[in-house]
Amino acid sequence: xxGISKHKVILVTGGSGLVGQAIKKVSEEENRSDEKWIFLxxxxxxxxxxEETRAIFKEYKPTxxxxxxxxxxxxxxxxxxxxxxxxxxxxxxxxxxxxxKEMGVKKVVSCLSTCIFPDDTTYxxxxxxxxxxxxxxxxxxxxxxxxxxxxxxxxxxxxxxCRFTSVIPTNIYGPNDNFSVEDGHVMPGLIxxxxxxxxxxxxxxxxxxxxxxxQFIYSIDLAKxxxxxxxxxxxxxxxxxxxxxxxxxxxQEVAEMVKEAFDLKDEVQYDSSKSDGQIKKTAxxxxxxxxxxxxxxxxxxxxxxxTAEWLEAHYETARK
Amino acid sequence: xxFHRFVDPKDLPNFIMDEKVTILVTGGSGMLGYALxxxxxxxxxxxxxxxxxxxxxxxxxxxxxxxxxxxxxMPTHVLHLASAVSGMxxxxxxxxxxxxxxxxxxxxxxxxxxxxKVKKLISCLSTCIYPDNVTYPITESMLHNGAPHITSIGYSFSKRMLDxxxxxxxxxxxCNFLSVIPTNLYGPNDNFSLEDAHVIPGLIxxxxxxxxxxxPLIVWGTGKPLRQFIFSYDLAKLMIWAIREYNDEENIFFxxxxxxxxxxxxxxxxxxxxxxxKGDVVFDETKTDGQYKKTVSTAKxxxxxxxxxxxxxxEGIRETIRWFEENYETARx
Numbered sequence: 001x002x003g004i005s006k007h008k009v010i011l012v013t014g015g016s017g018l019v020g021q022a023i024k025k026v027s028e029e030e031n032r033s034d035e036k037w038i039f040l041x042x043x044x045x046x047x048x049x050x051e052e053t054r055a056i057f058k059e060y061k062p063t064x065x066x067x068x069x070x071x072x073x074x075x076x077x078x079x080x081x082x083x084x085x086x087x088x089x090x091x092x093x094x095x096x097x098x099x100x101k102e103m104g105v106k107k108v109v110s111c112l113s114t115c116i117f118p119d120d121t122t123y124x125x126x127x128x129x130x131x132x133x134x135x136x137x138x139x140x141x142x143x144x145x146x147x148x149x150x151x152x153x154x155x156x157x158x159x160x161x162c163r164f165t166s167v168i169p170t171n172i173y174g175p176n177d178n179f180s181v182e183d184g185h186v187m188p189g190l191i192x193x194x195x196x197x198x199x200x201x202x203x204x205x206x207x208x209x210x211x212x213x214x215q216f217i218y219s220i221d222l223a224k225x226x227x228x229x230x231x232x233x234x235x236x237x238x239x240x241x242x243x244x245x246x247x248x249x250x251x252q253e254v255a256e257m258v259k260e261a262f263d264l265k266d267e268v269q270y271d272s273s274k275s276d277g278q279i280k281k282t283a284x285x286x287x288x289x290x291x292x293x294x295x296x297x298x299x300x301x302x303x304x305x306x307t308a309e310w311l312e313a314h315y316e317t318a319r320k
Numbered sequence: 321x322x323f324h325r326f327v328d329p330k331d332l333p334n335f336i337m338d339e340k341v342t343i344l345v346t347g348g349s350g351m352l353g354y355a356l357x358x359x360x361x362x363x364x365x366x367x368x369x370x371x372x373x374x375x376x377x378x379x380x381x382x383x384x385x386x387x388x389x390x391x392x393x394m395p396t397h398v399l400h401l402a403s404a405v406s407g408m409x410x411x412x413x414x415x416x417x418x419x420x421x422x423x424x425x426x427x428x429x430x431x432x433x434x435x436x437k438v439k440k441l442i443s444c445l446s447t448c449i450y451p452d453n454v455t456y457p458i459t460e461s462m463l464h465n466g467a468p469h470i471t472s473i474g475y476s477f478s479k480r481m482l483d484x485x486x487x488x489x490x491x492x493x494x495c496n497f498l499s500v501i502p503t504n505l506y507g508p509n510d511n512f513s514l515e516d517a518h519v520i521p522g523l524i525x526x527x528x529x530x531x532x533x534x535x536p537l538i539v540w541g542t543g544k545p546l547r548q549f550i551f552s553y554d555l556a557k558l559m560i561w562a563i564r565e566y567n568d569e570e571n572i573f574f575x576x577x578x579x580x581x582x583x584x585x586x587x588x589x590x591x592x593x594x595x596x597x598k599g600d601v602v603f604d605e606t607k608t609d610g611q612y613k614k615t616v617s618t619a620k621x622x623x624x625x626x627x628x629x630x631x632x633x634x635e636g637i638r639e640t641i642r643w644f645e646e647n648y649e650t651a652r653x
Contacts, residue, residue, distance in 0.1 A: 087431065
């Protein structure tokens with residue numbers, strides 16, 4: 001029996017997405033002998049269905065779970081289908097955590113987002129503020145479904161002693177994203193637009209005024225930090241995973257970096273008739289820096305360049 | 321909170337007197353369901369059909385059973401009362417179960433009601449789900465302004481999600497889903513379990529026991545917390561009014577007015593007197609008090625119903641004690 005208890009079987013739900021694929025890349029590079037990583041996608045099981053979720057858990061018998069599976073989308077999609085965001089994500093989260101508890105999973109790390117914090121707030125945001133007010137109207141359904149993960153983690157720990165925790169990344173970007181201009185997030189949307197400007201000669205137009213500010217985290221950095229959370233972070237309360245406050249940039253600055261990455265000649269255009277969403281969501285990473293004071297994030301310009309190159313190489317098969 | 325309205329409440333018709341309506345009540349055999357059944361017998365209109373279902377008719381935690389039982393009756397209106405509920409001490413122990421049970425029930429009922437295009441769905445929140453750190457009196461719009469009291473986070477968040485679902489279903493699908501919010505409810509057919517009950521039924525049962533066994537009455541807590549109590553028959557009348565007339569997308573408190581708030585100590589005195597208990601009364605201050613106060617504003621309710629008269633608390637307690645003593649063998653204890 002010695003050694004078997006140390007071996008981890010780590011199930012990653014939403015394993016085929018942006019973050020899942022980054023974790024896959026990093027785990028393959030690290031290749032630890034005491035860890036077996038399994039990456040699930042929606043074709044393996046519809047996690048909105050409890051029986052399908054149970055079946056997949058029984059098949060793999062995970063000791064650890066990284067729960068990334070969710071219905072996600074950019075601002076404009078949320079405005080359209082707020083209710084679906086709420087209901088689908090609530091069902092997925094309820095089912096996954098329930099199965100984790102039933103199977104005695106030792107540790108679960110779920111993924112939240114800074115967009116779930118109260119809209120009316122002081123900055124920078126920190127982990128204790130999650131329930132201090134309603135979230136922004138634009139993603140009400142999604143935000144509450146994610147907030148409920150924090151509540152469930154606490155309730156499961158209070159009643160059953162489960163060790164379920166969560167991380168709160170800021171805006172994520174990287175290869176394998178959803179690059180849909182309509183439904184995607186700001187960074188992949190801009191990168192796709194940059195690609196179209198270069199290859200289809202369409203003007204590079206940014207929706208909104210370009211003034212909103214964000215902290216962007218590269219998917220590879222997030223993957224490494226999630227793996228650290230799974231292995232070392234012992235609290236039930238969530239932890240924000242973000243670049244420092246000083247590295248917050250405006251959408252306009254990002255657009256300029258994308259223009260540079262694709263070597264575009266024309267000026268960036270702005271359609272200010274389109275919604276900007278939240279103007280800022282500055283998050284504090286002091287908790288992370290307490291644990292990992294020396295972690296070095298990939299510089300934004302470099303991350304954008306790598307993502308642009310990935311899209312150029314994989315345009316046909318990329319999600320868009 | 322600003323939302324785009326797909327359905328303007330002013331466009332929704334109130335009941336047209338001769339149009340048939342079928343009103344399904346989930347959780348129909350609980351305390352409120354019991355009161356509703358009795359009030360409906362007297363107040364039912366000719367065009368109304370009222371159906372009361374409970375867990376024996378279907379387990380609402382299961383989507384297929386939920387669909388089956390609701391589609392059997394194809395209601396035009398639904399009063400959704402079914403829920404895992406309990407007093408504070410049980411909530412502390414079973415936060416996770418309460419959360420998950422209620423979340424399943426609520427997501428299932430809402431989904432089916434949307435699928436069969438129910439004209440109105442009213443669910444029941446509770447004042448204990450409001451933020452713990454708040455100014456008084458509490459108004460309906462403060463719901464999401466902070467975390468609820470830790471003793472009931474599972475129950476509170478599952479109930480808050482009803483409000484979230486109301487808004488999301490309304491925004492995306494134009495569903496007329498809304499909620500009412502009673503304060504502490506009491507009356508016949510409550511759960512009188514000594515361990516798990518709410519404060520009034522718990523006290524009534526304790527006093528009954530202490531009378532029989534000739535022991536002193538030990539009340540948990542300091543007796544200082546304040547509450548507004550609403551008698552189940554009064555709430556039943558208000559719910560019937562709501563299903564017929566209330567179409568505002570904002571929640572509404574159903575409660576006695578702020579001036580009728582009483583302390584637990586005063587409540588104990590009333591229960592003791594109405595029960596005819598002559599023994600000693602002691603407060604066990606080592607036990608938690610829960611929230612000190614949760615005073616809600618009845619301004620909105622009074623805008624709609626300025627003349628509604630609540631049953632005085634002494635009378636409501638007297639009737640509840642009488643019911644308990646007459647039904648002791650079969651009461652939930």
